Amino acid sequence: MTSDTVGGAGDDAARTDVDASASIRVEAPAVVDVAHLRALAEAVGCIVWFARPGGCGEWSAWQAFTGQAEGAVSDWGWLDAVHPDDRALAREAWSHALASDEPLSLVIRLRRAAGDYRQMHIVGAPVRGDGSEPKEWVGACLDITEQADIASEQLRELGQERRVRAESQAAEARLGAVLDVLPHAVIIADADGTLITRNKALQALWGEGAPLLVGIEGYRQYKAWWPATGSLVTPEEWGMARALQQREVVVNEELDIETFDGQRKTILNSAAPVYDANGDFIGGVAVNVDITERKRLDAELQRRLSELESVFAAITDALFVYDADGQLVRMNAAARSLLGIDPDYQPATGPDAGSLAARAHRFHLRTGGGAPLAEDQWVLRRILRGEAIAPESAVDVLLSRLDGSDARVAFTGAPIRDGAGAIVGAVTVGRDVTERRRTDDELRAANAELAAATAALTRQATSLETMNRRMDQFLGMANHEMKTPLTSLGANLQLAVRRLRRLARVSGHDAAESATVSREAESVITMIERAQGAARRMTRLVNELLDVSRIQTGRLEVHPEPCDLMTLARSVITEARRGRIGRVIHLEADMEGLPVLADADRLSEVIDNYLTNAVKYSPADTPITMTLAKVSDRLARLSVRDEGQGISPETQARIWNVFERLDSEAQAPRAGGVNLGLGLHICKIIVELHGGQVGVESAVGAGSTFWFTIPLAPVV
Numbered sequence: 001m002t003s004d005t006v007g008g009a010g011d012d013a014a015r016t017d018v019d020a021s022a023s024i025r026v027e028a029p030a031v032v033d034v035a036h037l038r039a040l041a042e043a044v045g046c047i048v049w050f051a052r053p054g055g056c057g058e059w060s061a062w063q064a065f066t067g068q069a070e071g072a073v074s075d076w077g078w079l080d081a082v083h084p085d086d087r088a089l090a091r092e093a094w095s096h097a098l099a100s101d102e103p104l105s106l107v108i109r110l111r112r113a114a115g116d117y118r119q120m121h122i123v124g125a126p127v128r129g130d131g132s133e134p135k136e137w138v139g140a141c142l143d144i145t146e147q148a149d150i151a152s153e154q155l156r157e158l159g160q161e162r163r164v165r166a167e168s169q170a171a172e173a174r175l176g177a178v179l180d181v182l183p184h185a186v187i188i189a190d191a192d193g194t195l196i197t198r199n200k201a202l203q204a205l206w207g208e209g210a211p212l213l214v215g216i217e218g219y220r221q222y223k224a225w226w227p228a229t230g231s232l233v234t235p236e237e238w239g240m241a242r243a244l245q246q247r248e249v250v251v252n253e254e255l256d257i258e259t260f261d262g263q264r265k266t267i268l269n270s271a272a273p274v275y276d277a278n279g280d281f282i283g284g285v286a287v288n289v290d291i292t293e294r295k296r297l298d299a300e301l302q303r304r305l306s307e308l309e310s311v312f313a314a315i316t317d318a319l320f321v322y323d324a325d326g327q328l329v330r331m332n333a334a335a336r337s338l339l340g341i342d343p344d345y346q347p348a349t350g351p352d353a354g355s356l357a358a359r360a361h362r363f364h365l366r367t368g369g370g371a372p373l374a375e376d377q378w379v380l381r382r383i384l385r386g387e388a389i390a391p392e393s394a395v396d397v398l399l400s401r402l403d404g405s406d407a408r409v410a411f412t413g414a415p416i417r418d419g420a421g422a423i424v425g426a427v428t429v430g431r432d433v434t435e436r437r438r439t440d441d442e443l444r445a446a447n448a449e450l451a452a453a454t455a456a457l458t459r460q461a462t463s464l465e466t467m468n469r470r471m472d473q474f475l476g477m478a479n480h481e482m483k484t485p486l487t488s489l490g491a492n493l494q495l496a497v498r499r500l501r502r503l504a505r506v507s508g509h510d511a512a513e514s515a516t517v518s519r520e521a522e523s524v525i526t527m528i529e530r531a532q533g534a535a536r537r538m539t540r541l542v543n544e545l546l547d548v549s550r551i552q553t554g555r556l557e558v559h560p561e562p563c564d565l566m567t568l569a570r571s572v573i574t575e576a577r578r579g580r581i582g583r584v585i586h587l588e589a590d591m592e593g594l595p596v597l598a599d600a601d602r603l604s605e606v607i608d609n610y611l612t613n614a615v616k617y618s619p620a621d622t623p624i625t626m627t628l629a630k631v632s633d634r635l636a637r638l639s640v641r642d643e644g645q646g647i648s649p650e651t652q653a654r655i656w657n658v659f660e661r662l663d664s665e666a667q668a669p670r671a672g673g674v675n676l677g678l679g680l681h682i683c684k685i686i687v688e689l690h691g692g693q694v695g696v697e698s699a700v701g702a703g704s705t706f707w708f709t710i711p712l713a714p715v716v
């Protein structure tokens, strides 16, 4: 083996030879010379060189390696074998070493004789002789191409690994960020079903406690029910489990769930298996969408829609709904019947609809007055331009129904706007006013008539007022002018009777003459008494006439005060007897006194009237019975019963009216004189002014009982 062959680093054969022939001597050689070094270099497989500053040196191994000719190495000629990119480095390092005497160490690429470059570690050190000046340098070039390759490969791999790791970390972070901004709940499982990732939305949906679980069996903790059956969703039924076990893709399965914080919600659950880039199955992903609110809104919307539908159907006005182009999209039953359209007719939409004007033409739209209506004057057109037509400004339109009859319709309406306020359609409401307008016209005519009648009435009222005033004057006058002479007539007649009696007693010279005078006087007295009766009747008639006048002008008044009904009844009877009516009158009562709240004078008139009528309308030989009783803790009742001819039911209803008298044949034989038929009417008014009631119980041929009730006086 020669130095010429040295240089092939990794030359295993050479090293094996050295190893095989080794018999190591332990003492050091006397002088370590070039041969020693060369041997050493051969043993470690490197190029040894010696250099003398300013000159060449021993470079044979170098020359053998690089193929440089002997003379080409000296000075800086060796640099030619260095890779051009490394030459500057090499020159600088060698210059520095020479200048500083410091050991040289650098790695450069060196061209081999074959022309390829090897990575070489070049070391060198100055050899110091006896003097301090360096005389020589010794160095070695070690082929480290393989190690460098390995190292750089390792470095590359390391770099790659780091990159991959960083990339996967970044990908994971990106995924996490993406998942967290997703509005829907996402959960990811590995191939075994172990839940490995969930996003924020999942925790928001299922509650903070939503756990990551190991294996499919754990899914039991997520509580869900199938809405159709209400049965619990088992772990294997979960979309994720099916995606993992059967590689099924589950899309939007509706589930009712109970969250980990106890809320009930409805979700849409989707799940799918996940495969890696090579198509290998690695796990599953599930997505939950919370539709609780959507379902609530859906239900609400449904409710509103059906509400609207009912309103639409139930409304009696005609409703038309149009789109933004004015095409009819809906109408209700009232609209169909208003236009005389078939109840099942649905408005055509889209291209089939035909032009609006063409369709409207069929209805021959006119103004209320009958003039043709231009399209831009249509209510619909006005509304689509943004106008709202309120009921107070409803537009009267005359239109022809499909059956040819005319209808007068009052239209109102308003635009339909979207959320941004843009007009997207219109609603018009038509009310059939055909009848009403006709009635209006009739009403107007009637109003005019009424106005005329009112004017006439006003004129009459004015003259009535005048008459009333005159009536008042008449009453005042009549009261005075009619009653005063009657009173004085009565008083004078009474005086005349008294004087005549006295005269009859004292006159006459003898008994015969006295008897004649007395007879004469008696007959005159009888005549005067008849005149007295007539005067009484006249007084009564005048009183009745005045009372009726008062009633009719609203001037009759009563002034109730506590008094005794029994006393009143007795005094009326006494007065009647004094008038010599010559009748049997019974007074029946099961109490001593009966205190009532009454105007004593007026109530006496009533009792007197009842009694007088009973006397008038019953035979003289029949008795009359007056009965007093308490009919409740509030009312007393007085009735007068006679055994006269009675009154028929039809007549009973009329006798309380003013100027009401029975037919002449009904008049009792004794009912001579003038009867005006005012008495009972006055009685009724007086009793009712007291808060009582009047009545009669009678039948033809069975007598009559006239009665009234009157309030009892409050017990003090």
Ligand code: ADP
Pocket (backbone or CB within 6 Å): 609, 613, 614, 617, 618, 642, 644, 645, 646, 647, 655, 660, 661, 662, 663, 666, 667, 674, 675, 676, 677, 678, 679, 680, 681, 704
């Ligand atoms: P007048 O007696 O002055 O006609 P009234 O008003 O007192 O008026 O009576 C109205 C009518 O009722 C009388 O005309 C008489 O026909 C009828 N009438 C009243 N009281 C009786 C009675 N007790 N029996 C039968 N008819 C009576």
